[in-house]
């Protein structure tokens with residue numbers, strides 16, 4: 001049996017929407033799982049994200065106006081399990097990272113293309129992970145194939161614009177900043193050039209995680225997820241090339257609301273659900289790029305057993321919270337327990353954004369049923 005397909009049907013049934021034309025739209029196997037801006041061990045030149053061949057210009061291949069364009073960003077949805085490992089018991093040190101702004105054409109959903117802007121060719125951009133007290137050396141390098149200026153504002157930085165003005169790069173340029181990570185937490189980074197709302201909406205955001213000196217509790221799975229919204233001149237579900245639409249952005253009326261950059265990316269319609277086993281635990285690092293909508297982030301069939309609002313890791317977590325707001329430009333760090341097997345649907349509980357606009361991911365928890373916790377009761381037996 002195709003279990004992924006079953007998961008998709010179940011997910012849609014929850015929302016009463018099985019007829020949205022999504023059947024058969026699976027867009028391929030899981031992509032490479034490596035985080036694409038790994039720490040560079042002092043050599044910023046070693047950590048790019050796969051091919052640098054993609055460019056916005058590459059999409060203009062002479063196709064008919066409005067037709068879907070050739071895809072140059074093939075692994076757009078970040079692998080939620082590809083993130084740097086915990087910083088265990090380390091003393092402060094210097095860590096070097098590379099971020100590559102990368103423009104290109106990607107699929108929002110199968111058959112519908114869009115001119116994305118990204119960090120490292122993935123959404124959210126590669127997670128940068130360090131420890132409170134570390135000195136961080138960050139290089140921003142823009143390939144010559146780009147056509148726009150970009151920069152990075154990191155909310156983990158004490159400094160002008162979070163580093164934005166000092167990292168401004170034109171195509172072919174490279175800039176480096178150094179900063180001390182003086183406070184712990186999970187923070188967004190994002191492009192902050194003029195027109196930054198358009199750049200973020202096109203995909204330019206990610207997370208920098210600064211662990212407290214004592215580290216974080218051990219869990220079985222660490223997951224990296226990002227929400228943002230896209231404004232186009234077409235409707236969700238409509239094929240062809242979607243152009244960015246400023247008027248709908250000004251109305252804050254998005255065409256798509258996405259988890260990891262593509263419609264239903266973390267379901268059987270995309271790169272596949274996240275797999276887990278009953279009895280395991282997981283920690284979700286969630287970043288909301290926006291640029292405009294607050295997420296009401298909720299795990300259907302489960303609860304956030306621990307929640308650090310806004311990713312503020314210096315505080316004690318809240319316990320057993322159903323839905324938490326994550327505003328644009330912020331994060332949340334949430335833990336889950338898996339006492340029963342079930343597909344857990346990760347959604348923005350502003351539910352119009354889920355089935356129609358794309359904001360859905362699934363954690364598929366497998367294992368033996370636990371009748372003492374949950375069972376159906378046949379009252380006619």
Ligand SMILES: [Cu+2]
Nearest residue numbers: 149150191199
């Ligand atoms: Cu940019």
